[in-house]
Amino acid sequence: MKFLGFTSTGVVHLLTIYTGAAIYQNGVSQNTFQEIKEEIAHYKDVAKAIINLAVYGEAQNRSYERLSLLVDTVGPRLSGSKNLEKAIQIMYQNLQDDRLENVHLEPVKIPHWERGEESAMMLEPRLHKMAILGLGSSIGTPHEGITAEVLVVTSFDELRRRASEARGKIVVYNQPYVNYSKSVQYRVSGAVEAAKVGALASLIRSVTSFSIYSPHTGIQKYQDGVPKIPTACITVEDAEMVARMASRGSRVVVQLKMGAKNYPDVDSFNTVAEIIGRKYPEQVVLVSGHLDSWDVGQGAMDDGGGAFISWEALSLIKDLGLRPKRTLRLVLWTAEEQGGIGAFQYYQQHKANISNYSLVMESDLGTFLPSGLQFTGSEKARAIMKEVMKLLQPINVTQLFTAGEGTDISFWIQAGVPGASLLDDLYKYFSFHHSRGDTMTVMDPEQMNVAAAVWAVVSYVIADREEMLPRN
Template identity: 75%
Template sequence: MKFLFLITFIHILPQCSGNPLSRHHTTSEEIKREIARYSDIAKAIINLAVYGNAQNRSYERLARFVDTIGPRLSGSKNLEMAIKYIFNALQEDGLENVHLEPVKVPHWERGVESAMMLAPRSYNISILGLGSSVATPPEGITAEVLVVTSFDELHKRAQDAKGKIVVYNQPYISYEETVKYRLLGAVEAGKVGAVASLIRSVTSFSINSPHTGLQKYQFDVPKIPTACISVEDAEMMARVASRGTKIVVTLKMGAKTYPDATSFNTVAEIVGSKYPEQVVLVSGHLDSWDVGQGAMDDGGGAFISWEALSLIKELGLRPKRTLRLVLWTAEEQGGVGAQQYYQLHKVNISNYDIVMESDEGTFTPMGLAFTGSDKARAILKEIMQLLQPINVTNIYENGGGTDIDFWVRDGVPGASLYDDISKYFWFHHSQGDTMTVQDPSQMNLCAAVWTVISYVIADMEERLPR
């Protein structure tokens, strides 16, 4: 994402026909003045979240939640318990229209898994099976290893790969670039006749900790077992192989895929005072992988989204539009819960003013990432000036996410929290994703940012232009 240096305000044109808020032209100067009038409210939100009675509340709520429930994999009993826990907590918080919307979600369990190097020495390799992986036979798969650094190298050495366990030791470039090896490593290895694949974890930093995540099979390619290994073990095997030394590994994976399970998106609202049918949506996902505690991914994002409604309610505010909290289910399986929510609610797409998602940690906030029209971006840039007291005023590009991209692709403005993610992928999808990663003061700031932006958008007289 790149920083947007300058936006020139232009006249905001009327919305599409039928929009009750488009009765006349509104100039950029009028919008500036309207937004400036929210200065006291913004300060009240910041003071309550960062310095006042709500200080550390989102952190403490999250800690209690993840310490009680633990990780929350799609289809698991833990996720069921998590949804019941949050449903009751939102009701106790006094939010409105708290309800559950049922969806069908994948149900995969990793079972017992291990990888043992037999040659050139006996060594236990740390692994985490990848989501939807098939199992090995009960006795495991014992085979020689082929180490490659890229798909290109794999296909150039296709004859060498047949009957082997392919180990990918791909360099980390960025998450977006490197995650293709986790997603497609098994497919590409299966194409050349490999019997299994082990993928170097997608992270720039490791303390011998593998990272799990989703992978995808193709219907016309043999399904082979696949798991991630640590950066250290991938590099070790690459060094051994570079010396011409034969590596043999026994891989055992007890993974099982069950029929889709029933789960729920969790919804709560503050109903709008003037245009209740119009929606400003704030969100994070409640599910996680089955390792660590799911505190960072995405407990933090889910709980600052809940906190936004709590802060607004505590201040006695009621915006003109409905502020809707959605805690998605089965995001880690590809936005499954969000897709079904979209299919159910897209008939009312014209009523969605903006969709907001926090799913890249709740570290020190730096601004807001936004996707939408230039006119809407100009309004958001002005709203961000209300956050000068905590020095979070920047607007960045690409404000989307797995759970809101369905709406953004159809033209609804989308926004995501832009925070310092320099350490995010150190812990991502690993045993290290625990409350120890979270910082209460950073969560306070993120909650303040999220609340000010969502409240002002929900309360302004005019909707965001599309």
């Protein structure tokens, strides 16, 4: 492996020249693992060039500045909203202006829900205005609202044990925060479980690792055959206060008003751009983040950062004059927050070519200082990825964890394609997740630089190796 060329501006332009013999025979790799390790080690110089450009060079802070311009201009980007469609059109133009290839929009149908005006007032044992955020797809209340006594529970098991007490009441879930994957079930299914026992509405303690009186929204799902009831998140502080009041025997009454409405699905797009592979253009390494967000805050962290480091990865590779053997494809998903709606339709449209996908990558857990990558794939693929991560030693991001699944790439991973997600400070991420606090103030340009470097190095090396990643 040899790398040639420099420009007068000091930005390195690297041309990869492969001189080895073919290493496939009847579809089976002829390389020993030692040969694979040596092949990957030859990318040390190109990895350093990417890191230097992203972290110290002319591209420093570029992903942060691009992101701030979009979110300050457009704001939050809820599925079905005019803001989201404006953001998609802006990104379509941005990717063309960046001289990426095959820039296009792929049409999809996505949900359209609006929260409307909403409020919750505790009437007994004292007057107290509660901060709430209605949950995605929730129905609204009648115009006069719902006024009822509350029943506080800490789990679905407790709710079932106390089912006889729930009829005609508002169920308040004061579930402890264990971790996101365990605690989020109360947000997703809380309304259904409360409706099964005859509740009029449900209020869920916000699923967050930290709160400064901040409600956190998110998607919830109704179930066929179960009455639909209004549902919203309240703050950790209010959930705990109501629980203390109830534990003392106080009667707690709340008036809930929600103007939420669901509309028919609307037209939208996944946004796509590429660097077309020079040797195996039909084969793909996919890098991605979602462009939609909730309707509070700016959607800067979730998932503006992931979308923009994915764009930055292609920009860095292009700026260095690199063209990998297989195609690098950027996809900015739409309607991820509603359950990966845009990504599922992309999968349906492209799964016929699943054998050509070497790796699918998604950044949707923040772009703070990375700890490493989460990865799902065969043991052979994991061993290769560990070698690739060694190339990131200059920025001390070399760990490879398990569980690379993400909402938008899970369809591919379940079908056997290796998948990777960026991992960083999840405590910080879930402190701001789906809240009004998700703004550019949360973002750190230097940390985004490092995240972009990780994303670019990994995607480029996997795209440029002679072999695709092995599958089970």
